[in-house]
Amino acid sequence: MKRQILTAAAMVGVLALAGCSGAGGGDTPGEDGELTPVSAAVIPIADTAAIWLGVDQGFFEEEGLDVTIDTAGGGAAIVPGVVSGDYDFGFSNYVSLMFANEQFGTDTPMSLSVVANGVTASEDLEKDFGGVVVRADSDIQTAADLAGRSVSVNTLANIGDSTVSQIVADDGGDASTIEFIEVGFPDAPAALENGQVDAAWIVEPFLTQAVDAGARVLFYNFNGFDPELDVAGYFTSAQTIEQKPEVVDAFRAAMKRSLEYAGDNPDEVRRILGTYTEISPELIEQIALPRFRADVDLDAAQRLADAAVEFSGLSTAPELDTFFALDD
Amino acid sequence: MSLLKRFAYFVGLPVVLLILWWALTIGNTNFFVPKPLHLFEIFGDVWFGERMMRDVLPSIGRILIGIVVSIIAGVVLGILIGSVRVLRMLMEPALEFLRAIPPPVIIPVFALVMGINDQMRIAVIVFGCIWPVLLNTIEGVRAVDSVLNDTCAVYGIKGGARLRHLVLRAASPQIMTGVRQSISIGLILMVISEMLGSASSGLGHTIVQFQRTFAVPEMWTGIILLGLLGVALSLIFQFTEKRVLRWYHGLREVDR
């Protein structure tokens, strides 16, 4: 008898915990001036400046949305959160999303599509927000020299190795001989200096820090891959598009304004960076900003998908017409 | 108690719980709820192939090395600090602070200073595991029976012999208490160091990969495997403790 009580107590505990999170889902878009609550999960890095600025400038409120931004540390919780409906929107790079859709299928409620562009390679070919660095005294001089060497990327089989491999191959090197090693961006400069890797793929603010400390930029892997490359964006699940079409439309419209505003006002981008990241103010002034724009360059996106297939083990390139659902 | 009765007590509740688990999940289609039979079926496929060499054994290697290093370093330092009063007073507050740092936050620090590699992960395990051994050894050494101590002095037993027959012996029950706590901390740190330290192999890394790719049943088998590892380590510990402390348990029996 008592044994049952014990099991029951344990189950009540689990259910009580589960109940707290389960309730946050259903809501209907408000029509008459009432704001509809919307949640978005993003990574607290410079790439997501547009959505923070949009909230700050009230663009989302003007579209009738009350956005709550959750910052998920490594981003591990973002895709699961969007798929399960805990978040309405998430931020991710496009290669990650292509891999996710390979898991979920392209015509299931769980399949993901991009509703707003997020971040684009810099127009200035001499400076970008992501690049491959080597030690100052390294014998690696060209992209092709990376063949047979070790390069750190933050996640294997992702946008880092896809773009780096393509650039090496275009430069005449054998990209298949590059040894990619998984090292998080914060630890990559140290790994490079300690000699654990021959080259490191890093993004801002680590790129500026590494160059200040004497590292040499070998190439910028985003605009070096394609000057019009769109890197990451805001996505949602097919289920959310189906259930809350008005919310998705409103989000698209507000994001469009936010991206344009961020693109036109780099000073505003630097200001908002100080509010949601822990990058020091001096560093914020120095780092290279990405480009923010509403449109996606489909040719560059196709090249990215092809590179992911060729170098990172994506089985097939997605149908970009459905992958990008920027307009309704 | 008859053997049969003991056996019934031993497996009774686990069997009841397993049956309950099985019965309650029969018609369930929820993605997150694991079914015992399904887990049992896939367990072998998931872990006894390539992953055994790539993830499971390296993880076990790291935790074993980490615990052994912690025990050796903890006992050696503990005897040193425990025997030298000045040293103890000098180091006590600093050690008190260092051991209060939750060990997982040391992972970002070690990753910067040492790089992302096995040495770093072992160092993290040692950083967490050494304190229970060290502090218990210090306490154990301090509490060496003064009569025994004087007896040794009278008989001219000193140096290595004194250390082995008196100090280590007297401190061993306390040291074993420390080791027991070390093992559970070590297991936690083994997993986190593989989750945080952008590892490309290891149990912690693999389980997070399963979660990221929504391989939920596989993820559950990983959780179960970690549980089995915990149980195995605790059994090894109990076995070792019985041998090391046979004299002590014997004494306690007499006491009663």
Added chain:
Amino acid sequence: MRRVPWTQHSLAAPVLGVVGIILFLAVWEVASRTGLVNPRFFPPASDVLVRLGTDLVSASFWTSVGQTMTSWIIGLTISAVAATAIGFLIGGSNFLRKATHTTIEFLRPIPSVALIPLAVLLFGVSIESALLLIVYASFWQILIQVLYGTADVDSVAMDTARSYGLGWWARVRHVVWPTTLPYLITGLRLAAAVALVLAITAELVIGTPGIGKQIELNRSGGSVVAMYSLVLATGIIGVIINMVMRFIEKRVLRWHASVRKDVAV
């Protein structure tokens, strides 16, 4: 004849202790300043202490500390209440004690961090994720101590109470509870330390709000000095928790006849 050494002086311990800490900081400072360890990745102690000073007067720092302590106290309370209730239930019956032994011995060593992926899937970055880990880890610490405690109840006292016609509740209150209390407190002290470790782990790995998440934010913002300062802060929180729990333990056990020998953690 032993001469009284200077280390027996009442001031010797605090003075030497401070010297020890200064030595520790000095070694850290020198290692970094001389480039023995790259100062970019291992900044000098003085820089970190200055940063810790500015943290201590910043509101956002205290917000994160508050968030961490909130999950800590909620998690600890849930596990304390649950473990005490279940512990008394199991401990009060010989049958239950024997029947649950294997199950407890199997569930207890499962490292609670194994539940991280599950927590992420179920609760995302909300506080429940942290609570799941904290409760799982600290529950067993307390339960085991409560079980030791109830096993320690004097059977003569129990029989006496029974023969005086004391009911179940009265027996628990007057016989079982006083005996078990010191064990419970020891369990609480051990659980308090474990709960902090798991609270910060959840913040660091999953991203639930709190000081661990701030560490991760500073790490991904390239602010190494700030990250070190927060690491020191977690150590200070740990020391405070240990001191408070030991103080409570002493207070509670002071009146207790059998002040049991303290087991160092």
